[in-house]
Amino acid sequence: MIKVEEIKMSAEETGKWGMLIDQDLCTGCQACVAACAMENNISFVGEEDAGYGRTMHWIRIERFWEGEYPEVKMTPNQPMMCQQCGAAPCEPVCPAFATVHSQAEQLNLQVYNRCVGTRYCANNCPYQVRSFNWRDYERPEPLPNQLNPDVTVRRRGVMEKCTFCIQRIHKAQDKAKSEGREVADGEFTTACAQACPANAITFGRVDDPESLVSQLAKKHGHGVKHHEELGTLPSVTYLKGG
Amino acid sequence: MTDKFSRRDFLKLAGVGAATTAILTGCGPASRYVKREPYMEMPEYAYNGQSTYYATTCRECAAGCGLVVRTSQGRAIKTEGNANHPLNLGKTCARGQATLHGLYNPDRVQEPQGGGKPMDWDAAIQVVADALKNNQPGEIAFLLGTTSDHLFDLVSDLAAQTGINPPVRFGALSMFESRATLAKAAENLFGQAGMPFFDVGGAKAVLSFGANFLETWLSPISYTRGFAGLREALTKMRGKLIQFEARMSATAAKADEWIPLRPGTETLVALAIGRLALEKRGGPLPRAFADIDPMDAASKSGVEIETLERYAEMVVAGGALAIPGGAALGQTSGLALAEAVLALNAVADNLGKEGGMFLSPLAPNQAEYQRSASVKEMQEFTQKLASGKIKVLFVHGVNPVFELPAALEFKKALDGVEQVISFATFPDETAQAADYVFPDHHALESWGYQRVTTGSNQSALSGSQPVVSPYYNTRSTIDVLIAAAQLAGEKFAGALPFKDEVEFIQSKVAPLMNEAGGFFSAADLPAFMAYFQQYGGWWTNYDARVIPNAADTLNRNLKVVEAEFAGEGEFFFIPFVSPTLAEAGANKPWLQELPDPTTTVMWNTWVEINPATAHELGVEDDDVIQIVSEAGTVEAPAYLYPAIRPDTIAIPFGQGHTAYGRYAAGRGVNPADLLGQRFNEAGDLAFAGMKVNIKKTGRKRPLSRLESVMGVYGKGLGEEH
Numbered sequence: 001m002i003k004v005e006e007i008k009m010s011a012e013e014t015g016k017w018g019m020l021i022d023q024d025l026c027t028g029c030q031a032c033v034a035a036c037a038m039e040n041n042i043s044f045v046g047e048e049d050a051g052y053g054r055t056m057h058w059i060r061i062e063r064f065w066e067g068e069y070p071e072v073k074m075t076p077n078q079p080m081m082c083q084q085c086g087a088a089p090c091e092p093v094c095p096a097f098a099t100v101h102s103q104a105e106q107l108n109l110q111v112y113n114r115c116v117g118t119r120y121c122a123n124n125c126p127y128q129v130r131s132f133n134w135r136d137y138e139r140p141e142p143l144p145n146q147l148n149p150d151v152t153v154r155r156r157g158v159m160e161k162c163t164f165c166i167q168r169i170h171k172a173q174d175k176a177k178s179e180g181r182e183v184a185d186g187e188f189t190t191a192c193a194q195a196c197p198a199n200a201i202t203f204g205r206v207d208d209p210e211s212l213v214s215q216l217a218k219k220h221g222h223g224v225k226h227h228e229e230l231g232t233l234p235s236v237t238y239l240k241g242g
Numbered sequence: 243m244t245d246k247f248s249r250r251d252f253l254k255l256a257g258v259g260a261a262t263t264a265i266l267t268g269c270g271p272a273s274r275y276v277k278r279e280p281y282m283e284m285p286e287y288a289y290n291g292q293s294t295y296y297a298t299t300c301r302e303c304a305a306g307c308g309l310v311v312r313t314s315q316g317r318a319i320k321t322e323g324n325a326n327h328p329l330n331l332g333k334t335c336a337r338g339q340a341t342l343h344g345l346y347n348p349d350r351v352q353e354p355q356g357g358g359k360p361m362d363w364d365a366a367i368q369v370v371a372d373a374l375k376n377n378q379p380g381e382i383a384f385l386l387g388t389t390s391d392h393l394f395d396l397v398s399d400l401a402a403q404t405g406i407n408p409p410v411r412f413g414a415l416s417m418f419e420s421r422a423t424l425a426k427a428a429e430n431l432f433g434q435a436g437m438p439f440f441d442v443g444g445a446k447a448v449l450s451f452g453a454n455f456l457e458t459w460l461s462p463i464s465y466t467r468g469f470a471g472l473r474e475a476l477t478k479m480r481g482k483l484i485q486f487e488a489r490m491s492a493t494a495a496k497a498d499e500w501i502p503l504r505p506g507t508e509t510l511v512a513l514a515i516g517r518l519a520l521e522k523r524g525g526p527l528p529r530a531f532a533d534i535d536p537m538d539a540a541s542k543s544g545v546e547i548e549t550l551e552r553y554a555e556m557v558v559a560g561g562a563l564a565i566p567g568g569a570a571l572g573q574t575s576g577l578a579l580a581e582a583v584l585a586l587n588a589v590a591d592n593l594g595k596e597g598g599m600f601l602s603p604l605a606p607n608q609a610e611y612q613r614s615a616s617v618k619e620m621q622e623f624t625q626k627l628a629s630g631k632i633k634v635l636f637v638h639g640v641n642p643v644f645e646l647p648a649a650l651e652f653k654k655a656l657d658g659v660e661q662v663i664s665f666a667t668f669p670d671e672t673a674q675a676a677d678y679v680f681p682d683h684h685a686l687e688s689w690g691y692q693r694v695t696t697g698s699n700q701s702a703l704s705g706s707q708p709v710v711s712p713y714y715n716t717r718s719t720i721d722v723l724i725a726a727a728q729l730a731g732e733k734f735a736g737a738l739p740f741k742d743e744v745e746f747i748q749s750k751v752a753p754l755m756n757e758a759g760g761f762f763s764a765a766d767l768p769a770f771m772a773y774f775q776q777y778g779g780w781w782t783n784y785d786a787r788v789i790p791n792a793a794d795t796l797n798r799n800l801k802v803v804e805a806e807f808a809g810e811g812e813f814f815f816i817p818f819v820s821p822t823l824a825e826a827g828a829n830k831p832w833l834q835e836l837p838d839p840t841t842t843v844m845w846n847t848w849v850e851i852n853p854a855t856a857h858e859l860g861v862e863d864d865d866v867i868q869i870v871s872e873a874g875t876v877e878a879p880a881y882l883y884p885a886i887r888p889d890t891i892a893i894p895f896g897q898g899h900t901a902y903g904r905y906a907a908g909r910g911v912n913p914a915d916l917l918g919q920r921f922n923e924a925g926d927l928a929f930a931g932m933k934v935n936i937k938k939t940g941r942k943r944p945l946s947r948l949e950s951v952m953g954v955y956g957k958g959l960g961e962e963h
Contacts, residue, residue, distance in 0.1 A: 028839035047845035051946030
């Protein structure tokens, strides 16, 4: 197995953002999925394309079955989105440098205007969290009025995925900078974490031991990262249910 | 250098300079010099103007959660929860998020219509005025939805002063919540009708008898917060959830133990646990639990006696909380179950205690507990319409043609009404059957208020204000009624002496200014109303929950009954509300594309059937099967659901529209078509009180699911083959 060293922070970095997801609390209610779609101008694809697995969800709730009736159990709901890997398998395979690593926020960026739609990145993503615009999905008037002006509207042939609401990160950082201070923990959060009625999703700086996301991870103490064995260094920690 | 500078040198230099300039500017004049930026700075990295935020109230269901809506350049961009609001504390559900797809829905009613033709508002108001003026007061009726409490108050006042029929309220969610049963049980046991409030967050163990409180029941956001409190494991012991129901709902999926008991035996199980707990505790056995035989309950329900003993020990240990709801209430024995479960809380000694049961506080401007009509009351109302006693019917905020059981024949009853006037925002089935449609604004374009019925410790009135200006030529229904009343004669004009809707709402909210215990105070009315809008409502700064009076609770007789099931069918039938679509979400495309939490199906209706049963019948995934009840027939694809009793099938409610816009119409089936007209003792529909038969049709209709990509390798979707 290949071991990948943790990428060291350079002077230009502004912090490493991460998430903690408590699967014991997640009820699978889909509020995060709807909130993400509304915040990030995600297209809906309709019944047929949805059946072919072409939905554009940036976050999905996974659940599996164990056992047979009456000893059947649903595994704890597992919200799955881009894990913002420290060593992301999607990045080196892009011939167009559309999937690049941001040193500043320690995020995996998707540069839509570079993307030529090879879909290599989606093939190489062990989390299957990238979605491809197979068509220009229709948004009949006046639905486009709802589009968020802070987020690019993607078109056919472009790959997309969760950005950790990078537009919110930038807004908060710019505001803090103009006020001559650091971004406070909890000053802003991602759309999914903001909506979650069970508070199952916590977002914040994972490199700051005082942040809520770090504190909760420390207190619970049994967090796991998915596919850690692949050396992807994901930024999302899961607390298994039960 | 200058002394050697010749004319020839000058010309050379000037020539080079001119050429350079021409290259840089593209030969154009300076005014056309624009800064071209490459698309490197994506919108995510740029400022695109400032947003403004407005507090208002969500009307996707009747719970009354506070919203803060982000707007940019006059457009509503995003809904967020109002962090100040005592009900949802900044959180929203999927339906609250998707409310924007209602606001900017391409299929809204865009202008007043009569006989399928557009009208202007003056003519529309004249139609309403004539309807009020030319009919006897007893011939005028209003049917309202469960949201828009301000409209209900206005029509109630109008009815009280003019003698027209008092408004009737209904919503399919309240039908599936069995609100009448809960209120009646509270009245019978505690001498006080009200909405029970269950403090899930503080409990150590929750015994839920069918209550799907994480999905659509009463106030899902508040109960989900309670659930998170139950699971809190850092500061206390992690609380347990035990769910008794025949089909594993999304709530049961989160439970530590799911007990698929035989449908109809819930009352026996609740009573048996109570009796076993009382026996373990010792002392005289109270009247309420004297008649139940735990062994009998165990054998009838299929739950082992040891299991019941174990739950009884939980009750004795303290901190246990029992909740009745869902399909368990929607049976002929629903009232008996509600009483047994509330009495079980008395046995657990949790009434009015942390982690126990309370009665919800009344809202600030409310004198007594009000509830929406039970289906029994709707049946009487429908018969009144059919008999021709009502000449004009006004409908707002509800779609009874879709939401009521088809067996009530509401649509046919409308033929008995001379004039049906709908105030629908969307072209739903009822609006289609109406003579006129005078569209109200969307909730995000409206003024108003909503009483928080349950889910908040505080007594709360949630306020609405327009966050954007109306997109279409719609008009507030209250403004239409006020204007029409002016034209309809002195009696009506005198009953609605308001300039407009805002003045009316102010008259209803203003008395709160002098009330003690509000979380804000203001010196004068304009300041008070400004705060009311800014904060999104008014609520008390103290816990206003009511402690039930249990002095006589355990001395009552509690009925030991099993539910009766209508029809000769082989299978128990459980209709349940889709947690993502609910009663009015089907026209919002993003709600359609949300996977169902348990099956992950999108955009359609499915029938849940146990895989073993399906195998016996030769039914496979996506086989279209026919469900036949005593009241009707529907056809939908089968979903082999591993967590349902082999003798039970289930269908979600939410699809099956024949109108309601492009995203809803012609999609799936409506299980209300199967429902009959049997009621429990409180008048709520026994919606889960039927037995049905299933037949194969030999057709297949693939369902779109998130959990598989079978469509890629199988045959094409969306076609029957």
